[in-house]
Amino acid sequence: MNTDIEAVLRVTGVAVTAGAVLTAGPLSAPAQADTLKAPTIVAKGGFMMNNGTGKTLFAKAADRRLPTGSTTKIMTARVVLAEKNLNLDAKVTIQKAYSDYIVSKTASSARLIVGDKVTVRQLLYGLMLPSGCDAAYALADKFGSGSTRAKRVKSFIGKMNATARSLGLRNTHFDSFDGIGITSNYSTPRDLTKLASNAMKYPTFRTVVKTKSTKQKVTTRNNGYRYMSWTNTNTLLGSYSGAIGVKTGSGPEAKYCLVYAATRGGRTVIGAVLASSSQAQRATDAKRLMDYGFKK
Numbered sequence: 001m002n003t004d005i006e007a008v009l010r011v012t013g014v015a016v017t018a019g020a021v022l023t024a025g026p027l028s029a030p031a032q033a034d035t036l037k038a039p040t041i042v043a044k045g046g047f048m049m050n051n052g053t054g055k056t057l058f059a060k061a062a063d064r065r066l067p068t069g070s071t072t073k074i075m076t077a078r079v080v081l082a083e084k085n086l087n088l089d090a091k092v093t094i095q096k097a098y099s100d101y102i103v104s105k106t107a108s109s110a111r112l113i114v115g116d117k118v119t120v121r122q123l124l125y126g127l128m129l130p131s132g133c134d135a136a137y138a139l140a141d142k143f144g145s146g147s148t149r150a151k152r153v154k155s156f157i158g159k160m161n162a163t164a165r166s167l168g169l170r171n172t173h174f175d176s177f178d179g180i181g182i183t184s185n186y187s188t189p190r191d192l193t194k195l196a197s198n199a200m201k202y203p204t205f206r207t208v209v210k211t212k213s214t215k216q217k218v219t220t221r222n223n224g225y226r227y228m229s230w231t232n233t234n235t236l237l238g239s240y241s242g243a244i245g246v247k248t249g250s251g252p253e254a255k256y257c258l259v260y261a262a263t264r265g266g267r268t269v270i271g272a273v274l275a276s277s278s279q280a281q282r283a284t285d286a287k288r289l290m291d292y293g294f295k296k
Contacts, residue, residue, distance in 0.1 A: 044066060062190040094117075181250060
């Protein structure tokens with residue numbers, strides 16, 4: 001629920017001599033207040049940690065390998081942002097292949113238009129807000145290496161897996177740039193949380209994932225311009241006090257996923273819920289965990 005978190009009252013323990021009898025008075029009654037009951041969530045897996053200290057605050061099947069849906073795009077963005085000499089204002093021409101891919105996969109889209117010239121920064125917004133698989137394809141094509149599009153995409157996915165290894169994400173593997181996996185696109189609540197925490201170190205990533213909506217001016221094929229409007233699929237933004245990201249995901253196998261983060265009083269909690277039962281439930285799961293995390 002969207003309510004301010006009340007401070008947990010703490011009771012100071014009182015030492016008594018052997019044989020002393022404690023009566024049911026004001027000192028003994030709230031003894032359980034120090035023991036905060038962990039919440040229950042519908043999601044098959046969940047994890048949360050203090051982003052500043054790395055301390056685990058909640059874990060449910062935290063290391064269970066599960067499909068990730070579009071939370072995969074956190075890694076897509078992370079790979080791009082780690083590129084050497086990255087120029088966020090470099091323009092990428094939208095190819096018909098990206099549009100055809102969206103149609104063939106019935107995938108979520110940033111509605112990019114063939115021939116438009118869109119900056120890398122704008123593609124990151126298109127990737128993370130409306131969860132555009134066309135934007136993901138464009139970024140993989142741009143930042144992969146090879147003489148053909150297929151080789152560039154394979155190269156980019158290789159970078160995703162290399163980054164996962166470098167971050168110590170032992171239970172994570174990608175076979176796609178957007179989460180529409182072929183055979184083995186998986187991660188765990190703990191690994192996704194660690195990945196998101198690392199990605200949040202990039203200022204551009206933080207700016208993008210906390211944005212509720214944006215209107216971006218892009219160059220058309222004929223050097224005119226048009227505006228693209230994108231709204232974030234993360235409903236926690238604006239509905240949960242302190243929410244600052246991160247990314248939704250869904251799919252037939254992944255069900256409903258959410259990597260979330262919020263800051264209150266200078267403290268940030270970050271985590272993931274995977275395979276929840278609905279869009280509304282994944283948000284409810286995340287809110288329960290964050291409410292709990294801010295009380296611990």
